[in-house]
Amino acid sequence: MRTRLAIKFHALLERHFPERRVFLKSDTDTRFIRLRPETQLIAFTGVSLAVAWSIIATAILLMDSIGSGNFREQAKRDQRTYQERLNQISIERDTREEEALAAHERFNAALVQISVMQSELLESETRRRELETGIEVIQTTLRDTMKERETARTALAALQAEEEGSAHVAPAELLASAGFMTDALARTAAERDQILADAQDALNQRDGLELEIKLMREKNDQIFRQLEEAMAISVEPLDKMFRQAGMPTDRILEEVRRGYSGQGGPLTPLSLSTRGEEPSADELRTNQILNQMDTLNLYRIAAQQAPFASPVRAAVRFTSGYGYRRDPKTGGRRMHNGLDFAGPHGTDIFATADGVVKHAGWQSGFGRLVVIQHAFGIETRYAHNSRIRVKAGQRVSRGDHIADMGSTGRSTGTHLHYEIRVNKRPVNPMTYIKAARNVF
Structure with missing residues (x-):
């Protein structure tokens, strides 16, 4: 029974993949390689799979490229929107003041x-x-x-x-x-x-x-x-x-x-x-x-x-918000406890409220860091600075120039990482910036 099935399968293969011989001729001898139908079927299947995999991989890469382009465009649009909103908030703050x-x-x-x-x-x-x-x-x-x-x-x-x-x-x-x-x-x-x-x-x-x-x-x-x-x-x-x-x-x-x-x-x-x-x-x-x-x-x-103000006054880009995000170094998902403002190297950074400088120096990950202790258990942090202009224990007022923007510490480019902590717990700094838009 098995022999008859094998014969029928072989005859079907012979019909589509007839036996072929490849002759190899040299100066003194002639040899040939016989390609049986089973061998041709295996070779055809392998080539087909390779071609199909190439087509699918190319389509996936193309779709990923298109998706990445759309994501970058969306990110740019979001950045422009945030920048326009920050400029509008600044204008409204000046008007209300x-x-x-x-x-x-x-x-x-x-x-x-x-x-x-x-x-x-x-x-x-x-x-x-x-x-x-x-x-x-x-x-x-x-x-x-x-x-x-x-x-x-x-x-x-x-x-x-x-x-x-x-x-x-x-x-x-x-x-x-x-x-x-x-x-x-x-x-x-x-x-x-x-x-x-x-x-x-x-x-x-x-x-x-x-x-x-x-x-x-x-x-x-x-x-x-x-x-x-x-x-x-x-x-x-x-x-x-x-x-x-x-x-x-x-x-x-x-x-x-x-x-x-x-x-x-x-x-x-x-x-x-x-x-x-x-x-x-x-x-x-x-x-x-x-x-x-x-x-x-x-x-x-x-x-x-209280820190009802923006730490930067120059034209900057809002590059990252408060919350979970894709880590720019590892690519993994992790919590971002502040806001990121990207701008030219050396952009002036200002204190957002009256307080006392708690830390002014290098700290792992944050680079050159300034920490200011305010009333009501509030603390503000200004990280990745290129230069610090205050000292620990110094009393500062809102609007004092405390540092210059840089890219020290764990950073992918020149920007300010700005945090607000209440009773040592991080909160969204944008809440304070938006709350003050109709007053200052």
Whole structure:
């Protein structure tokens, strides 16, 4: 059975791959090699497999090349997008900073105007009290004069009755008494008219002062509204910035307040009353604005101590973000704890917040490294520098030039590796940069 199958298979192969002979001729001899159908089948199969493998490998390499090209183009587009976004954030930061300075200047001017108006209100209140006292005196004098006039009229009537009943009185004495009473009545009437005129003038002055006080209060209310709006506009972006960065504002403000709790506090509430009375609505609004000013100052101090800024100001490329990525050295997947900004060699690098330099020197992997310790348990790191311009223990402020960009340590090219760590745990620095885009 097996022999018949072998014969049939051999006959099928003979049909497609007939036996061939390859002759090898030399000067003295002629030889040949017989190529059996099985040998030809094996050779054909091997060649076919080799050709198929070549085609598949070429297709894979071509597809990988195309995919790599698309990935590089996408990476370039992402880099351009990030660069444009960083430039836009920088422009918005400058604009918001100018607006904040302008609002602060308007607030200072309004505060001066409030102080002037406070003095004017106190003077107006004093004048009003004096006028009220004068009016009371005038009214008392008028009542006394009217009583005297009535007394004089009664006395005159009694004299006239006595004159009619007493015929033996001398006419000269009666005439003298009548003349005296007439003069007294005339003087009393003149004094009465003068007092009435003075009282009317006082009433007119009081109406004018009341109108002036009303206008002052309206103007004062308008200034209060402007100040309240300015405070809301100034405080809200700062509060939003801290919350977007994941920083608890209550704890941050309390910590800043403890560090800046000098005698008397940042601001002292105003008091418009000198008689120990209950605070008025204006006093309450003033104290509320001063409390908001205190909060605003605390926010500004906290913002200076937190890294709400970009470490580079020149035109750079954003080459790598925070998170897992392909390692540029080994090709493996590993965590990247910061941001990479690529730029020309020697590009200036700036501190992103006030703090104290914790480390300034060489560290394995990071090359020339600067570490700055800030408030609230925050630490910033600036790695791969070509030159360090600060020393350990030195106090720096936001915007101080601390290093130059380079490619020291474990690096594939000139760039800055920027990290932020909170309580020794790395966080995404872009969170802080984006949080500050509407403030600075």
